[in-house]
Amino acid sequence: MSTTPGSRPDGRSSTDETRQLSDKVALVTGAARGIGLGIATVLAERGSAVAICDLSEDASRSAAEGLVSVGHRSIGIATDVTNRASISAAVERTIEAFGRVDILVANAGVWAASGLEERTDYNDNDWDVTHSVNVRGVVHSAEAVIPHMKERGSGRIVNIASHGGRKPRGTAIGQTLGLPYSVSKAGVIQWTHGLAIELAPFNITVNAVCPGELWTHMIEGIYTNRRNVGGGPADLSVRDGWDERMRDTVPLGRGQTPRDIGHAVAFFASEDASEITGQALNVNGGARMN
């Protein structure tokens, strides 16, 4: 049984956790908190050096220090994925620090423009911000590592989309406010398909992980909005209302955790997934199926 921190109590994992990604180098965007931090933590535990790239210098660094303090290799780099020069500089810094980039995880994302807690409908800002971070930011991040990966003849790109980017079904498709986000995440999935074809001849795989719902800042914002503008149970706290909804609507009856998303990313980034490209995998307790 592995003695890695965070290994499962029953020791069951698809692969030896200390070896799955040994000596790999990963760059994770939006990794200072939430899902990105969970991904960075799992990749680090499985042997990868991790560059944590997020908007704030302080937050990026302190997340990296957290990993270093438990014996992992990590650096934090202030990065804005909407800015090509910024993400390109982050790739260069990572190569300087760790020699290369084997794995890109394009995770940075936003749900809507500010003030979403109070609005009932989307505005132009929501379309702009979801497009620029969730779509263009993911594109910029890939473009910043592709020349390097092509040169090395290998690479793994994992995009964090959402099951909200899949086709809706039934009446509960969410509020209009969520449409720009869903459209952007459908864009991420299509980008994943197209880029996979383009990069396959270079032995670079491109896949997407589609999380369901996780209690992060993002979900807190969404459910605060629901509660404020109606639709969420008024007699429960935002958190309790979300838990109840997960019990009622998710086959496995619970939300996911950032580590769950990290495990799926680790699989796509590992040798085990060398024949998998262009795919989007829901990690969502079965809430939507593809």
Next chain:
Amino acid sequence: MTDVTNLDGAITLVTGAGRGIGQGIAQVLSERGAIIAVSDLDGAAAEVAADALNAAGRTAAAFQGDTTSQDSMDALAAAVLDEFGRIDVLVCNAGVIGAPGYHERTDHTEADWDATFGVNVKGFVHTANSVAPHMRDRRAGKIVNIASHGGRKPRGARAVLGNIQAPYSVSKAAVIQWTHLLAIELAPHNINVNAVCPGTLWTPMWEAIAENRKASDPELAEFTPREIFEMSVKDRMPMGREQTPRDIGKAVAFLVSDDASEITGQALNVNGGAVMN
């Protein structure tokens, strides 16, 4: 590189594991610590495959079983429980491309519809029927169904493997839908159900496909079945190479591990990007 891994002691039943993809799945899972019940219609092939695992220092036992018979699957589950005490993981893999004589036909027959529906769909249902009650009692279990990317929506003007392939593709689409529905049914019992959709692998099944194409397309007359297979791979795979049974085994290993505990009801293509979902 052999991954040293941790499916420590997971009792795993794999159907159709006497050869091909099922055998590859059994190999990878056993290397990662699983104990394998190797089951096949061809009991002798199951014996040989189980012996090979035991000779390599793993733990396996062979079981003859016909997935088209509910009684046979009930007896299989009972025999595996008798031998190993429980079943943690079920991999439904046994499948057929068509009825006997498939490789010489240009069009599908009633027999092809019956054979593909009987083995690929009802065979999976029978196997789950026999094993799921035990998993429910234990409130734990992982089921992986081997479907095919041929069960996904087609695209473009030509059916990749021709009209003869229709019954098979329809049966594999049914496996995907069965996976979705069984996942919902078993989720409250802490059982995950997912599908792996392989792309193109050189097994006896694909040999039959290649022979069929050779027989039905004069332009292919001069090529060997293996060459026809390689042309199909080059034509359709962005990654440019065939998959191997071990590649499928690795995806199964992930889905049955606790790394995938929040994944259920999904179908994952392992196909070099030939079809995307």
